[in-house]
Amino acid sequence: MSLARELRRKPEALAGLAFVLPMVALFLVVRVVPALGALYLSFTEYSITDAPRWVGLANYLRLLDDDIFRRAVWNTVLYTVGTVFPATVLALVFAMMLDQKIKGLAVFRTAYYIPAVASMVTVSMIWLYIFNAQFGVLNYALSLLSIPRQGWLDDPALALPSIILIGIWKNLGYNIVIYLAGLQGIPAHLYEAARVDGANAWRRFWSVTWPLLLPTTLLIWLMTGIFALQVFDQIFVLTAGGPADATTSVVFEIYRNGFQYFKMGYASAMAFVLFAIILTASLLSLRLSARAFRY
Amino acid sequence: MTGVTGPGRPDILVLADGHGQHSRCVALRPLVLKRIGRLLLYVVLMGGAVVMVSPFMWMLSTSVTPAAEVFAWPPRLIPSALRVDNYREALVKLDFSRYFINSLIVAGVSTLSVLILDSLAGYAFARLRFPGRGVLFSFILGTVMIPVQVTMIPLFIMFRAVPLAGGNDLLGTGGTGLIDTYSALIFPGMATTLGVYIMREFFSMLPPDLLDAARIDGCSEFQAFCRVYLPLAKPALATVGMFTFTESWNAFLWPLILTTKPEMRTLQLGLSSYKDQYFADWHLLMAAAVITSLPIFLIFLVGQRQFIKGVALSGLKA
Secondary structure, eight states: OHHHHHHHHHHHHHHHHHHHHHHHHHHIIIIIHHHHHHHHHTTEEOOSSSOOEEOTTHHHHHHHHOHHHHHHHHHHHHHHHHHHHHHHHHHHHHHHHHTSSOTTHHHHHHHHHHHHHSOHHHHHHHHHHHHOTTTOHHHHHHHHTTOOOOOTTTSHHHHHHHHHHHHHHHHHHHHHHHHHHHHHTSOHHHHHHHHHTTOOHHHHIIIIIHHHHHHHHHHHHHHHHHHHHTOOHHHHHHTTTOSTTTTOOHHHHHHIIIIISOOHHHHHHHHHHHHHHHHHHHHHHHHHHHHHTTO | OOSSSOTTOHHHHHHHHHOSOHHHHHHHHHHHHHHHHHHHHHHHHHHHHHHHHHHHHHHHHHTTSOGGGTTOSSOOSSOSSOOTHHHHHHHHTTOHHHHHHHHHHHHHHHHHHHHHHHHHHHHHHHHOOOTTHHHHHHHHHHGGGSOHHHHHHHHHHHHHTOTTSTTOOTTSOSSOTTTTSHHHHHGGGSSOHHHHHHHHHHHHHSOTHHHHHHHHTTOOHHHIIIIIIGGGGHHHHHHHHHHHHHHHHHOOHHHHHHOOSGGGOOHHHHHHHHHHHTTTOHHHHHHHHHHHHHHHHHHHHHHHHHHHHHHHHHOOOO
16 A cells, blocks of 8 residues: 555656756756855966966955955945835835825836836936936936036946936835735724724824834845845946946956956955855844744 | 814814814815825826836937937937937947847747746646655755855856867867857856746645646646646746846846857847947937837736736745
8 A cells, every 4th residue: 555655656756856857957057066166266366367276365365455345345335225225215105105096006006117127238328328417318407407517427426326326216116016015915904993093194104004014124125135235237337337436346346356357266255255245134134024024 | 172073183173163164164174185185196106107217218219319419408308300210220230130139049048948947846846745855945945045246257167168169179178168159148047046936836826636637647747747737827937937038138247248259249238338339329329228128118018917916926026
C-alpha cells in the first residue's frame, strides 16, 4: 500500500524537480556564482587585461579615504531620503483624494501611473529638455514670475534637487496605487465607529488611517528605497555625475570605476558596500514592519 | 450643545445660533460646502494629473516640431507646422529602426523564456510535492537580495570569457566572447523571482482536484500542467508577461555594459548615446523618445487593469 503510494508519487517528485531545475540552475549561474566572484574580486586588483592580484582588504580601506566615493554615498542617501519621503506623503494625499467616490478614477489613476511605466532614459531625456537653462520651459515659467533663469542641472547646488524632483514625479504613481489598495482594505465600520465617538477628520486620519496603513507605508519605503539606492540611469543621462561630482551616486561610481577606468576589483568592493547599505536598510524596514503588523 | 448638532458638525451649530431660519441653513450650508469641497478636490486632482502628464505632452509636441522652432522663446506647446518627417529621420538617420528591432528581440525572447520557466517553477512550487521544495523556493526568493550591481562585473567577465565565442579560443581568451550578442543581453533575464512568486500564488489558488482528475485520466505530470493548469493561468501569465516585457524594454545598465558596437544597441541605449551627438536636434531626439516609449505605453493602456492589479497585489515594483 505505502509502496504503491510511493511509486505513484515518484513521477510527481521527479516532475517537480525537473520543473524547477532550469530556473534554479539559471539563478546559480547568473546570481550566486557572480556574487561569489564579486566577493573574490573585491579583494583583488583586476584590470581585465592581467590576472587578478590579491590585495586583501586594500580596496575597502582605500574606499574609506576616497572623497569621490564618500560624496557618492552621501548623494545616494540624500537622493533616497529626498525622493522616498516626499513621494510617500504626496502619494498618500492623492490616494486619499482618489479613494472617495470620484468620477473618472481610472483616468486619474492612468495619468498618475504613466511616469512609472516610462523608462528612466526616456523620462530623463524629456526632463533634460524641460530643464534646459537657455530655452527650457521650466525657466520660461519662472520668467513669467520674473524669476531669473536657473541652471537646473549645471548649478552644483541645484543639480541633485532637480534629479530628486524627477524621482518624486516618477515614484508617485506606484505609491498611489499601493496606497489605494491599502485604503480599500480598511473596513468602513472603523471610520463609522470613530465618527460615532466624535473624532473629526484629522483625528480619524491619525487614529484609523495612518496606523492601519503603516504596513503599506513600510512596504513602499522598502520597495522605493531599495530602488532609489541603486540610482543610476538618470544620473548617467542628465549629468554624468557632475557638475564637480555634485550628483555622482554609488552605482555611477561602480560603473565608472569598473567599466571606464577598468578597476574591477575596486568597483566590486564598492558594490559590496552598496549591498551592505541595501541589506541594512531592508532589514531595518522589515524589522519596523514586523512591529507595525501587530496592530 | 443641543442634540441635533453633534460635535462633529460645528458649522451647523454656528449657523443655527446666528440666523432665524434654522432648517434652511442647516440643510443648505453643508451642501454648498460639500459642493465647493468636491470642486476643489477635482481641481487639485486635475492639477496633479496635468503635472504628471505634461512632460509627455512636451515630448509629443516637440517630436512633430520643425527644427527651427525647437529653440523658440517663448517655448511653444503647439508647433506652427506638423512635421511628421522627424519620425522618418529618427528611424533612418538615427538608426532607431535597428534599435527598435534589437529591443524587440531582447525583450520578446526574455519575456517568452520568463513565461515558460517561471510558470513551470511556480506550478511545481504550488502544486507538486518533491524533495527540497521549501529550500529551493527560499533560495529563489533569497537571490533577490543580491543587487544586480554586485553581479554585473563578474557576469561581464564570464560572458567575455565564453570559450569559442566571439573569436575566443578554447580557454576563453583572445576575443570578445559573448559581448555584443543577443544571447548575453537576454541570458541573465531569462527567469525572474517576481514571476515565480506571482505564478506560485496563482496556481495555489486553483483547485487541487484538477490535478488528480488529470492523473486519473492518464495525463503525465507535464501534460497536466500544459493542458489543465496553464490555460487557466492566463491572467497571471498576462501580468507576468507585461511586467517582464516592460522591465526588459526599459533596461539600461546591462545593455550599456554589454554592448560596444552601435548596431547592437537597444532603444534606451540609442536614445542616451545620441544625446551628445545630436544635442541640437531635439525634434529628432523627442521623436526617438516617442518611438522608444510607444510599445510600453500601448501595453500599459491596453492591459492597465491587469497591470495595476498586479502591482497592487504583489506590492512589487515592476
